[in-house]
Amino acid sequence: MAKKKADPASVALNRELLRSMLLQRRFEERCAEAYALGKIGGFCHLYIGQEAVSTGTLSMLRPDDYVITTYRDHGQALARGLSARSIMAELFGRSDGCARGKGGSMHLFDKAHNFLGGHGIVGGHIPIATGVGFAIKYRGGDQCIVCFFGEAAINNGAFHEAANMAALWKLPVIYIIENNRYGMGTAIERASSIHDIYERAGSYDMARDVVDGQDVFAVRDVVGRAVERARTQGTPTLLEVRTYRFMGHSMSDAVSGTYRTKAELDQYLKRDPIMLLRQRMQDAGEISEDEMAALDAELKALVQDAWDFADASPELPLEALYEDVLVDTTSDAADAAAR
Ligand SMILES: Cc1ncc(C[n+]2csc(CCOP(=O)(O)OP(=O)(O)O)c2C)c(N)n1
Ligand SMILES: [Mg+2]
Numbered sequence: 001m002a003k004k005k006a007d008p009a010s011v012a013l014n015r016e017l018l019r020s021m022l023l024q025r026r027f028e029e030r031c032a033e034a035y036a037l038g039k040i041g042g043f044c045h046l047y048i049g050q051e052a053v054s055t056g057t058l059s060m061l062r063p064d065d066y067v068i069t070t071y072r073d074h075g076q077a078l079a080r081g082l083s084a085r086s087i088m089a090e091l092f093g094r095s096d097g098c099a100r101g102k103g104g105s106m107h108l109f110d111k112a113h114n115f116l117g118g119h120g121i122v123g124g125h126i127p128i129a130t131g132v133g134f135a136i137k138y139r140g141g142d143q144c145i146v147c148f149f150g151e152a153a154i155n156n157g158a159f160h161e162a163a164n165m166a167a168l169w170k171l172p173v174i175y176i177i178e179n180n181r182y183g184m185g186t187a188i189e190r191a192s193s194i195h196d197i198y199e200r201a202g203s204y205d206m207a208r209d210v211v212d213g214q215d216v217f218a219v220r221d222v223v224g225r226a227v228e229r230a231r232t233q234g235t236p237t238l239l240e241v242r243t244y245r246f247m248g249h250s251m252s253d254a255v256s257g258t259y260r261t262k263a264e265l266d267q268y269l270k271r272d273p274i275m276l277l278r279q280r281m282q283d284a285g286e287i288s289e290d291e292m293a294a295l296d297a298e299l300k301a302l303v304q305d306a307w308d309f310a311d312a313s314p315e316l317p318l319e320a321l322y323e324d325v326l327v328d329t330t331s332d333a334a335d336a337a338a339r
Contacts, residue, residue, distance in 0.1 A: 006286055011286045012278075013083055013278070014281055014286055015281075015286075015295075016059070016103075016286070017056075017059060017277060018053055018274070018277050018278060018281065018295070019024040019078050019295060019299070020051075020054075020055040020059070020293065021051040021052060021055045021273060021274050021277065022077070022144075022274055022296065022299055023078055023084070023303075024047060024051045024054065024074070024079065025048060025051060025274055025284075026074040026221050026296070026299045026300055026302075026303050027045060027074065027078060027084055027087070027303050027306070028046045028048050028074055028075070028189045029048075029089075029123065030075065030077035030088075030290050030303050030304075030307060031046065031091060031105075032046065032071070032206070032247075032251065033305065034045070034088075034092070035251045037268050039091075039092055039104060039310075040091045040093075040104075040105065040312070041093065041104070042104050042105065042106075042249055043071065043104075043105060043120070043251075043252075044091070044105045044251040045071050045072040045106070045249065045250045045251075046072075046074070046223060046245070046247045046250075046251070047072050047074055047199070047245070048245065048246045048247050049180070049212065049243065049244050049246035049247070050072075050075065050240070050243045050245055051079075051181060051273050051274060052180060052213055052214055052215060052216040052219055052243070052273035052274075052276075053148075053176070053219060053241050053243055053264040054076040054078075054079040054148075054211075054229055054279070055075075055079045055216055055219075055329045056215075056216040056217070056218070056219025056220045056223060057079075057122055057146055057148075057176060057219060057220075057223045057239070057281055058076065058079040058080050058146070058226050059220060060220055060224050061144075061146065061227065061255065062222045063081075063114070064114065064141075064143050064144070065114065065130075065143045065146065065203050065227075066132050066136075066143065066144070066145035066146070067080050067113075067114060067116065067145070067146050067147065067148075067150075068116040068117060068119070068125050068129050068132070068145060068146070068147050068148070069118060069119070069121045069125070069147070069148040070119060070120075070125070070148060070149055070150060070153075070265065071105070071106035071107075071118065071119065072123070072178075073105075073106065073108050073115060073117070073118045074087060074091075074105070074108070074267035076115075076148060076298050077108045077110070077115060077118075080113050082098055082108065083112055083306075084109050084113060084269065084302055085305070085306045085310070086098040086305055086326065087108060087306070088099065088303075088306035088309065088310040089302045089306075089310040089313045090103060090105075090108055090185075090308060091104065091310070092310040092311065092313070093315065094181050094251060094310055094312055094314065095223075095227060095315060095316045096309065096310070096313035096321075097111045097313070097326075098115075099118075099150075099318060100320070100324070101206050101315065101316055102320075102324065103117075103118060104120055106119070106120045107119070108118065110286075112257070112339070114131065114257070114262075114281070116128070116145075122149075122152060122153050122156060122183075122300070123149065123153040123154075123156030123158045123159055124158065124164045125147065125149070125156050126147060126149060126153065126156075126158050126159050126163075126175070127161065128164070128301045129147030129173050129175070130165050130173055130182055132164075132170055132172060132173075133145055133166055133171030133172050133236065134165075134169065135170070135247060135327035136171070136172055137170070137171055137172065137234060142172075142231045142232075143172065143231075144172040144173065144174055144226075144227055144231060144246075145172065145173050145174070146172060146174045146176060146223075147174065147175050147176065148176045149175070149178070149180075150177070150178055150180065150183060151177050151178070151179040151180070151181070151188050151192070151240075152183025152184075152186065152188075152191060154177060154192070154197050155191060155192060157187075160240065161176075162210040163175065163201065163203075163204045163206060163236070163238065164204050166204075166206070166236040167204040167205055167206045167235075168204075170233070170234050170235050170236075171234070171237070172231070172234050172236065173221070173225065173230070173237075174223065174226045174230060174236065174237050174239065175237070175238045175239070176223075176239050176241055177197060177198065177238070177239065177255070178213065178238070178241055178243055179197065179213070179240050179242050179243065180245045181244060181260075182245070182259065183258035183291075184249045184253075185253075185257055185258070185318035186259070187260075188251035188291050196210065196240075198210045198240035200238070201237075205239065206236055206238055207226070207235065207236070207237045207238070208236075208237065208238045208239070208240075209222045209225070209226075209227060209239050209240070210239070210241075210242065210316065211239065211241055211242070212242060212275045212336055213238070213241035213242050213243030213273075214217065214243060214244070214271045214272075214276060215273070215276065216273060216277055222239055225237075227238060244268040246268070246269060246272075247258055257272040264313070278283040278292065279317075309334070333335075
């Protein structure tokens with residue numbers, strides 16, 4: 001029987017998803033290099049291995065929705081559409097960075113993309129997401145906010161207060177737990193009394209689901225349902241996305257560490273989300289070896305361009321330290337700007 005011809009729209013979408021995930025991977029490989037060379041200072045947490053979560057989730061949003069996340073934020077910023085140039089310049093601490101070089105790796109921020117950070121305090125941004133959900137409802141919009149955090153953050157009291165309010169007040173917030181099994185070097189089994197952590201939403205009568213975070217289509221599916229719920233019913237969802245980080249917790253610890261075995265890491269490496277999507281597309285005849293090589297070359301060049309741009313971008317003058325510290329929210333103009 002002749003092979004069914006693939007629908008061009010779905011082929012184009014799959015390519016888009018592959019491009020988004022591979023860009024994150026190639027970008028972060030160069031981040032590791034830049035960190036070793038001392039071009040990036042401070043903390044730096046790589047997202048390698050988790051790319052299907054950012055791409056799968058953010059490909060389901062509209063530009064006027066909101067995104068908020070943790071310090072492990074490079075991949076999500078790229079998937080949201082911030083330019084590689086503005087992110088790399090931020091990591092290099094330069095004035096053309098998305099936060100003028102003042103935020104660095106953990107504090108990427110871009111109002112134009114409704115990307116509300118990059119937050120360094122574990123769990124600290126979860127109540128902020130609930131607040132944004134409240135603002136959306138108050139203004140009468142049908143947007144939603146996606147809030148990413150790690151599985152270790154769910155044991156933080158702030159999560160429980162924020163989740164209770166979101167359910168009680170019916171706020172359009174999608175809480176995404178990126179369960180990569182570890183909070184620094186602590187395995188989830190050593191930190192959480194229950195291991196199916198999405199069930200915590202039951203305490204707040206909130207919709208919930210669990211999904212394979214290495215499969216970009218599976219992520220899109222559950223996120224799509226959560227977005228629909230947020231837009232039409234204005235209610236929150238808690239999603240547990242099971243994934244794995246292939247690198248150390250941050251640039252300051254070894255890749256495999258002493259808290260996990262090499263065998264475990266190897267097992268997860270077999271489920272590299274990019275490899276899985278590429279394989280699926282190759283099997284379906286949606287991308288050839290040559291096209292794959294061309295895409296890879298294009299993305300490597302794009303990241304090199306971002307590096308060169310960041311390197312050439314000036315640092316802010318010292319006086320700029322006093323800018324962006326306080327905002328006068330009492331004036332109408334400031335209120336309008338905040339929208
Ligand atoms: C309130 C607070 N406590 C401790 C830390 C130190 N810390 C930074 S990352 C981290 C682990 C968080 O793990 P998880 O939430 O699973 O996210 P992941 O790093 O795996 O993405 C800890 C304890 C912090 N930044 N903030
Ligand atoms: Mg974790």
